[in-house]
Amino acid sequence: MGGRGESVRSKSPAEFFAENQIIAGFDNPGKSLYTSIRELVENSLDAAESLCVLPDIELTITELSEAQFNAQRGVKTAGNRGDLELFGSSTKKGKGSKSKEGGSVEAQDDGVEEGADLSQSLSQSQASAGGGRGGKAGKAAGSRSQVMYYRVTCKDNGCGMPHQAIPEMLGRVLSGSKYGVRQTRGKFGLGAKMALIWAKKSTGLPIEVRSAHTKDASEPPRSVSECVLDIDIHRNEPQVQRHTKQANPDGWRGTEITVTVGGNWTSYRSKVVSYFQQLAVITPYADLKLKFNSEGSSADGSTPLSPGLGVTESSTSSSARNLEVHYSRRSDQIPPLPSEVKHHPSSVDNLLIQQLLVRTKSKSLVSFLQRDLQGVTSGVAERVAAELGDWAEDTLPQDIATNNKRVNAITQVLRDVTLFKSPDGSCLSPAGEYNLRLGIQKEVAPDLVxxxxxxxxxxxxxxxxxxxxxxxxxxxxxxxxxxxxxxxxxxxxxxxxxxxxxxxxxxxxxxxxxxxxxxxxxxxxxxxxxxxxxxxxxxxxxxxxxxxxxxxxxxxxxxxxxxxxxxxxxxxxxxxxxxxxxxxxxxxxxxxxxxxxxxxxxxxxxxxxxxKVPNSASSPRKRGRDAGEADHWLPSKRTVLSAIASGSFxxxxxxxxxxxxxxxxxxxxxxxxxxxxxxxxxxRKEDLVIRPLRADPLEQGDPAAAGGEKEDSPFLQEIHHPAFSMFLLRQAVVVGVGGVGG
Structure with missing residues (x-):
């Protein structure tokens, strides 16, 4: 109890991130929609790569009208309200009125920094046909600023989630399988949990999950789990509304998550498209599909005119805002999975050292340094223990953890020592030059790369x-x-x-x-x-x-x-x-x-x-001079002149x-x-030795095998190469930089 009567209370992780959503990238409705999409897609990539299968990811965004959204959450619309005076002028204006507040949100979203699209031509075409502000479709979108609710569905072919683990994996913040010293895509370890929190705040609707789990891609799952759950923000616990398991006769594998969130597609459409474009560059081994269905359009992008008869029209203002983009797979090389490694001594702090000392199974500090940290050899571990003092050799690690001064001394020494090996790179999983080059060539189509x-x-x-x-x-x-x-x-x-x-x-x-x-x-x-x-x-x-x-x-x-x-x-x-x-x-x-x-x-x-042909009337001296000139030009001149005379030149x-x-x-x-x-x-810095594919048949005592070769031939056999072919002599030949030697 404080001096003014304040009471001390604690917050759960879910409550903290719900109140500080900007930390996780949920700044405004448009950014929140973008971040929710990104979290779902990245979870799908991780799930597919964990099985070492080529990812197939399909993301569908469906824009909901006010009537559709209210029908989902069971809220009465303005036309169905009983006491109209209770709601003042907002009800009298009706559904078609413009919302200044909605327009301000859109303007606020437009003020964020624009991302560079890989394809300007694609962006321009999508601006005219996928929800840009220009033209009739853009004006229609601006007049419906109150329609800011979207049903986002992400489907993949990954490993899926175990039936019993689905509530914990999606309904409890800061719980997951990606913690440890290795490369991970997530920034906070939130994933789809933050999308569920945003759905809880913006729409109040639960998340729907359909998953078929397997640990081996060659073994199809036997069952499919379906779960509808919410999250208790204050307790940081999942609230399961429905959780069932059904047979899987088709052998489908993967996860399909559907969440209804608030957002602003109009202002962040370019960001979502740019995200998928750049994702196709860094993951060319994935097949990515992005589809946006505007308000009033069906799943195939058409707008129903008579729902009872099933008549559709594809050239309406709503369907003009639809978007469908497919980034096909270019590579089949999946990067290797990153392995989990131990902490490096130069990355530790007091809290981490204390936790490791409590959890270790080692009986001495020297053994602890070698087994629980990476890059520490036995000799260096003994020298570190000697530097700390006599207590380092006689005290159990669990007892050292209770002494803050000794923990601090260990941490400081580990940070200052420079004899440790470099950190292990096996915990990393880069895309690779092959995939990066293919991704750039596919999406940018440059002249040189x-x-x-x-x-x-x-x-x-x-x-x-x-x-x-x-x-x-x-x-x-x-x-x-x-x-x-x-x-x-x-x-x-x-x-x-x-x-x-x-x-x-x-x-x-x-x-x-x-x-x-x-x-x-x-x-x-x-x-x-x-x-x-x-x-x-x-x-x-x-x-x-x-x-x-x-x-x-x-x-x-x-x-x-x-x-x-x-x-x-x-x-x-x-x-x-x-x-x-x-x-x-x-x-x-x-x-x-x-x-x-x-x-x-x-x-x-x-x-x-x-x-100048010489004749008998000329003097002997002149005839001799002309004959000398003719002899001088004879080798080259006569050939050219004769060719000119005959017309062949x-x-x-x-x-x-x-x-x-x-x-x-x-x-x-x-x-x-x-x-x-x-x-x-x-x-070349080393000599190149060329040896025949097989020895001389005569030397091996196989005359029959040598029947196809002439005994007097100096060559043994022909060797083919993609760039050349050669004959090897019967005697060994060593080819080096300096020349040829027998």
């Missing part, structure tokens, strides 16, 4: 991290300048882009001009994916990574520089090819004039020599031969350039 991944995992504050990067040039759908796409643990980050380390490095720390790239005119796409056991987010919303994390800053910079270096080689080769084409074009341009001039000179020479033939010579010169120059580059790039 380069990717790079760190060779080994680095660490920040004891947590492993790995950076993957890709840089693209060109593409009809890209815009001029630098467009940054950020991913954290394979999740697209769409908000607060300007403060992120990737944006700062790409715009300020990379000298693009030195890589033959124009930062302002070229269409540059920068893709950076960071995976870690603990992403160093900044801010409560966890939407960006600060550039003050030096190891991460340097890793992003080096990866982007490596990508830019690859692109520079391609751009330089392209520039050389363009110069060669221009040189060939210039040579070809002057070939007709040169041919005409040369052929004219040859004609004059032929006419002059014909007039004409001006047209000269043009053709000059053109062929110009082309041959360009080909030879290109071949020399390629050979020079290949020689510098592909130098």
């Amino acid at each position: 380069a990717t790079h991944t760190m060779k080994r995992a680095a660490a920040h504050e004891g947590h492993s991290f790995l950076v993957e990067a890709g840089v693209s040039i060109g593409g009809s759908k890209a815009k001029e300048g630098i467009t940054v796409y950020r991913f954290a643990n394979r999740i697209p980050l769409l908000f607060e882009q300007g403060s992120d380390v990737t944006t700062r490095v790409a715009n300020k720390k990379i000298k693009w001009a030195s890589y033959k790239i124009d930062q302002k005119k070229d269409r540059i796409g920068v893709f950076v994916s960071i995976v870690s056991t603990k992403i160093p987010f900044k801010g409560t919303s966890k939407e960006y990574i600060g550039e003050d994390v030096e190891p991460l800053h340097e890793a992003v910079k080096k990866c982007l520089q490596a990508c830019a270096t690859q692109l520079r080689h391609h751009l330089m080769r392209r520039e050389q090819q363009r110069d060669a084409q221009n040189r060939k074009k210039n040579l070809t341009k002057y070939i007709p004039d040169v041919s005409r001039s040369l052929f004219g000179v040859l004609n004059r020479v032929y006419t002059r020599d014909k007039a 004409t001006k047209k033939i000269m043009e053709e031969r000059l053109t062929s010579a110009a082309e041959r010169q360009d080909e030879e120059a290109a071949a020399l350039q390629q050979a020079a580059e290949g020689g510098e790039k592909e130098k």
Whole structure:
């Protein structure tokens, strides 16, 4: 009891997040709808990847009218109310009146930072046909600002949820299976639980779950569980309304979750589409489907005119706002599952050390350091124990946990020691260069793309991290300048882009001009994916990574520089090819004039020599001089002049031969350039030993097997390769960098 009569009370985790929903990304109705969608989709991806199956995810958003929404929750509409005077002027205006408050919410949502779409053309087409504000559909949406309720259904082919665990997994905040030292998609460990809390606040409707669980993808589930549940915010407990199990004759596997939430699709449509586009880049092995049904339209996107007769019309204002996008699978390579590892000594604190000491099964501190922490060898563990004092060798770990001073001493020593091994990178699961490149090529369709991944995992504050990067040039759908796409643990980050380390490095720390790239005119796409056991987010919303994390800053910079270096080689080769084409074009341009001039000179020479034929009337000295000149020109001149005389060498033939010579010169120059580059790039540091696939049949004592080969042949057999074929000699031949030796 306080001095003024205040009473002390505690809050459950569900109650805390319900009151502080902005922490989990539920800032406003539009952002809340987007975050709910993201949580459901990411849970589906995790469920499919846990079975190592290619994800198939289908998300359907159905806009509910006021009448449909009130019918679901059993609330009377304005026309069915008894005491109309009780509700004042709001009832008299009727359902068709505009809501200023709703309009202000929409305007507020429009003020958030716009995310960069991968496809401008796709966004424009969706703006005209999928709920944009332009045109009749946009005006209709603006006049229905009071319609802000949506039924969101997410269906996947993942592992499903066990029947008895469904209420706990969805109805209790901060309970789940993803806690531990490993890479996870979630930021808080809330998942669909926060979507359920938002549904509780905005609509009051429960969540509907249909799931078929299996631990092996080859074994279809025998039953399907159906559950309808709510959450007790104050007790942080699930409230199950219906929980049944049925047979599964079709062998369906996966989970289907339906939740009805408040939101604003009109203002956050572009965010949802951009999220799916970028998700298709980082997970090209997934098949993603997004469908939006506007108010009054059926599941197939048409609007019923006569519900009793089933007559539909597909060209109404409601159906014009419908949206259906399919991101097909491009890759079949699923990243390996991250393994759970132990804590690294440099990442511990007093509370963590105390918890580990209480839970350990070790009987000594030295054994505890080796078994419960990673990167600690036996020698280092003994030296750490000796540094702490005599009590470290004689006291049980559980007894040490009760002494705060000793716990603090252990924590401080572990942080200061530098002899521990680097954190293990097996707890990470990057997308991989193969998937990243395919995703960029599929969604951006650039002219050039380069990717790079760190060779080994680095660490920040004891947590492993790995950076993957890709840089693209060109593409009809890209815009001029630098467009940054950020991913954290394979999740697209769409908000607060300007403060992120990737944006700062790409715009300020990379000298693009030195890589033959124009930062302002070229269409540059920068893709950076960071995976870690603990992403160093900044801010409560966890939407960006600060550039003050030096190891991460340097890793992003080096990866982007490596990508830019690859692109520079391609751009330089392209520039050389363009110069060669221009040189060939210039040579070809002057070939007709040169041919005409040369052929004219040859004609004059032929006419002059014909007039200089020696005769008997000439003096002996002149006849000798003319004969000497004729002998001097005989090897080359006579052939050309005779060809001109016979008509076999004409001006047209000269043009053709000059053109062929110009082309041959360009080909030879290109071949020399390629050979020079290949020689510098592909130098071998070790000798290459080539051995035959089988020994000489005669040497093995098998004359019958050697019947197909001639004994006098110096070759053993032919070996084929995708790039060449060769014959091996009967004697061993060693081919090295320095030459050939027997």
